[in-house]
Amino acid sequence: MSLQAEAQSSIESEAARKSERCVIVVDAALAPGKASNAAAVVAFTLGQRHSHLVGAPLRESDGTAHPGLIPIGIPVLKATTEQLGELRQKSLAHCDVVDFPVQGQATTDYDAFLDAVNALSGPSLQYLAIGLVGPRNRIGKLVGGFALFA
Template structure:
């Protein structure tokens, strides 16, 4: 683990609003390794798109600094493949959506992934995960019927 030696000033970190919610919904049919991968890919992309989702660095009493984590948390839920497609479509007008098409887990070559997606019409894409960031009440209504991924 690389230790950071200098803390960022707390006033330079934009903290997400408590009224925001971040959720990742995973295809319930995925085995644990692929489900973990899907959640990680969506979370990484969501963090890149919204740098404010990374909280202030954690500081130990001896001065050791750890990278900041998401202060509003991420709920990980499960849904069927059909429900993921429907959730993505319903969410687009209301939230930032990060979707992970199934083609992403069929290759380790990103160029091949891009090619595979480019041959599909949008409505025919299927997803292994969908991430949402948006108003707490709106996201809650969109994912209210889904259970925790366990």
């Protein structure tokens, strides 16, 4: 790829990042450790699905490099269990949704987690956290009433 093509690609990636928003909404009733875990699980999957959101590597003055971070930030908001289910349902048609069902913190065995979710129908699932990535204005409308998780 030529230097000019690389520069253009970088400009296009930056423009795409600025037009998108990424948020995570966590069950307000969770203890801090459980809430942090739920947000981390969702963030990890969002990062894998939206690698274009990761910025350029950070470089120290001596050239030491650090991995790039997300330059648009990720607000972590809070909601009730009921609100999480409603948010997930409303969001599916408008943006990418990564959800973390409650069964995920009931076991450390991923196969048991898969089996537990598989035994339920969609409407009966409850969520610990929901991650959303999509158009800035659409995400803002979906999560506008939620406060920061504190």
